[in-house]
Amino acid sequence: MNLICPKCRSALPVKDGGALLQCANCNLKIDRRKIDLSSGLSAVPLVRDLRGETVGSYDIIDLMGIGGTGASFKARRRDDGQGVVLKMLFYDLLRKGDFVARFKAEVGAMTRLDHPNILQVLDFGQDEDLYWLVYEFVEGVDLTHYLRSFNLKQDEARSIMSEVCQAVAYAHEQGIIHRNLKPSNIIMGRGQVKVMDFGLASLTNGDYRMSGLIRSMPALASFNYMSPEQRLNLNEPDERSDVYALGAILYHMLAGRPPIGAYTPPGRLRRGLNPKWDEVVARCLAPDPTKRYAGIDELTADMEAPRPVQPNGNRTPLQLVLLLLALLSIFVYLWPYRDGLWLLLRGESVSRGVPNRIQALVDPPKSDSTELPRSILLPTDQARLLLYAQPSIQSPVVGMAAGEGESLVMKEIRTETGIPWLYIQAPNGDRGWLIKP
Template structure:
């Protein structure tokens, strides 16, 4: 939970805002209070992407899905506004830590794992009964509430009659929790949620990534060809987890079968080990005076509920994005090992960008990323006549990475008219790019931005890696955009020119630097990849 900032609204719809709960590629999530005193998680789509048809369609789909799913196992919809900007939805505020937060202190006790498995399976059964597939169940998206666990984040969930909006070549979900058939191109059905349930319980029972760490190709390969990690888990629980993550969807039990096989005799909320987890939850204010006294609300907010409308005027760039599917990575190399897996069994690593764990109301987007794209200045953006920052928005997993000697991942569209250079000097990195005079002129504006991402998922509260659950598939830290046609060569320095960046020494390993040609917040293409290693 974070304090509101000057640019945050004071009111959204009927809700007075008390704090920030988190952020993601689609927008921000706030703690709000209704006139009658009900607390809500209020998710607001960013105005600078609200005019993007794909982004608004995904948000409308999320609202429809949350409205369809009314269950004691989810955060139910309270209200929404989809007619005019700002677009927002409000769901019940659910107090309690996420399962991901709880696992930072080690695995759950066996009895708590059994109760959690039964409760989550019961929740999935209720969701599936309403024709909805969650598609992104994982420790991030489970809140351990005082009255029992809740499933959150239906940002990439789908009902049976909804159109597929995930981009071609992009599997929905999170590596290690996405079912093999989905990685290989099949539609995510109820059985895929059962797979994610089993993987989530493997993480809960061991405190480790269910299919090990490493980069996304290695993790995905082990999902398809390997075995889930249930070493040292109670044999009965290990057997049920293995059944849930069976390779063939037809071989997995239904959620009702899982509940029956758990045969719990005691409510999860009655277990002392579960109740003790409530101490990990942040204390949320109940009203505006309390929030103000806690420093979460500025004494004099500077914006209103509608915010400011932004108009992006950057010209189109003549570049075409090339993508490859995760299925291309799921074969073996000539030596028989998994692509991207250069150690026996892989190394434990974490995933993408700067995340806010436990964001309520859902920040999955397509591909389930939970990262915030930090301040990028767009060369042609105007608000009320003044130039203001524009942001490229992370709408899908970023699958390119630096392996210590070269870039690996999806195809990158080469832009021969530009020159790029990355050089590390101690605790700083020089990141430069500009026009290559040997290849003709550029038509202005020609916007380019750079991103620098650490090898592991970073806890925004500590600035250090979150212990080993996900490979890195986020933006990382994002520079201001630069018009290389007008302003010439850009000479940037990490961390100074990358907002919210962490020191290099906080996360040793192979760091990735990606360059993007930018047309709009959700319209950009990778044009170069490089990296460096921090010992």
């Protein structure tokens, strides 16, 4: 007989009466005399290697994985060649006095579950000291691996959770509580989601292994999705325990990680989420079962209910201050142009107040600029002065007296304040008013 190495999953030959085992692949050494195969936190699940063997009417092909209750093998039914999954339960479960009776009751109920989102149990049985059950084979990956490969959009997370909730709600109607919902028990098939292992966790009576050799196994991950009453063994799990697990799975899909301890709402970890998800997750993960959804239907209704999608924002006080400063800067910049902007808002032409955009507001001197006295020519060292549309510093700026050459003074006036204003034509052709230097 061979066992499966708990480290590298290769075959581990067992010699008759031999207490010391060594894996030829990874060199792991195991003293069978120091390994307790009974339940407990120190238990290491030494699993019999069935690869190449026949169990019942099924030929075992390969190992698929080891979970919290047993090892799963890819198998083929001998009579028709159909591919299936055969799950062999751990040896230590057999030592529980009422195991056989509970195995027949629980697995018998599982075979009666008929729902498109539940991985169907096709068969179960016993072969000498092996207790096994057979699932339909679905091509795909479990949700754990799926989440490692993809960042789900909230609509996709809602769609997946909707199918999972339909499966769980149906099982609850049949009187079956899952007790161990987690991403590794959700199969992402082609166009359909399947939930597996309904009721199987009850066979362990809450026994989950945490040995250092198997910390990478899905059994440990169960604790991230397990309700407080299950962790502390306070009450018998009920529908609300499954609601807690569903909330933890939903949180993982939205936030990209499972909720651990005092979790952070998913909306604070991921921008743009609909605010309703924080509310749904918080109610699912309430430590007090009476504060959670009473049933799956309530959870589904809240997930499907339309809520106004408001930008999550997550703006810090510093971001708000910077935003206000930016708005204030825009206001100050546009203030000199308020008259023109007002005309635009009223649908009127701004050009009527901008002399360099139309004909001159005043007639230029009739004589050629070269014949004008030098006194009416603006020196070049006064270049780069602002030109205004009207003789007022509050009027819109239309250009600059910039460029090489001299600007032509076309008119001079004094305002009521006594300030002299010159109406000029700059070398670049712009016309406007400026204060006399």
